[in-house]
Amino acid sequence: MMTRINKVREKVNSLLLSMSDEEERRAAYIHLYGVSQISAMIAMKRSENIELAILSGMLHDLYAYIMMDRIDHAHKGAITAGKVLRELNLFTETEIKSIEDAVYNHSDKNRIDTPFDEILKDADIFQHYLCNSFNTFSKFKQMRINKVKKEFSL
Ligand SMILES: [Fe+2]
Structure with a gap:
């Protein structure tokens, strides 16, 4: 499990290192790794696949x-995520499809998708919440934050 995560991480890191804007690059590391870690916690709590949740967070x-x-980054991002995973030759098509679907659906925060897809949506918003708790969120986003807080007894 660690090997596969590390292989994806190496690829993600090398792509992020190619970003020319230092500020954006820093934001990318913070957000992608933050969402990845929160995804792991939520997957543990909901008995979903932790490894795939970590990867969907990292790639989303x-x-x-x-x-x-x-613009339409979730749909375009699903293609990028699938490409990165297929190139490594370490994942089954079923695993790749799960991650692609989660990335594809992650912008639709006002819709409930599969339990696995929902991990990424909640983690994405929760990372923004932890990073900037003074943000005001839309109704659907705030509902997700409250749901996760309750789930973790926070
Ligand atoms: Fe995000």
Whole structure:
């Protein structure tokens, strides 16, 4: 498990290192690693696949950061995530599909998708919340934050 995570991490790190904007690069590391770790915690709590949750967190905004493109970034990002995973030749198509779907659906925060997809959505918002607790969030995002806090008795 660690080997596969490390292999993906190496690839993600090398892509992030190619970012020319230092500020954006720092933001990318903080957010991708933060979401990845929070995804792991939520997956543990919900008895979902921890390894795949860690990877979906790490990959979910990779496209948006390296291409500096937020437009439809979840859908485009699913393609990038799948490409990174397939190139490594360490994952089954079923595993890749789970991660692609989670990345593809992660911007649809007002919709409930599969339990695995929901981990990434909650982790994404919760990382923003922890990083900047004075942010005001939309109704659906705030509902997710409250749900996670309750789930973890916070
Ligand atoms: Fe994100």
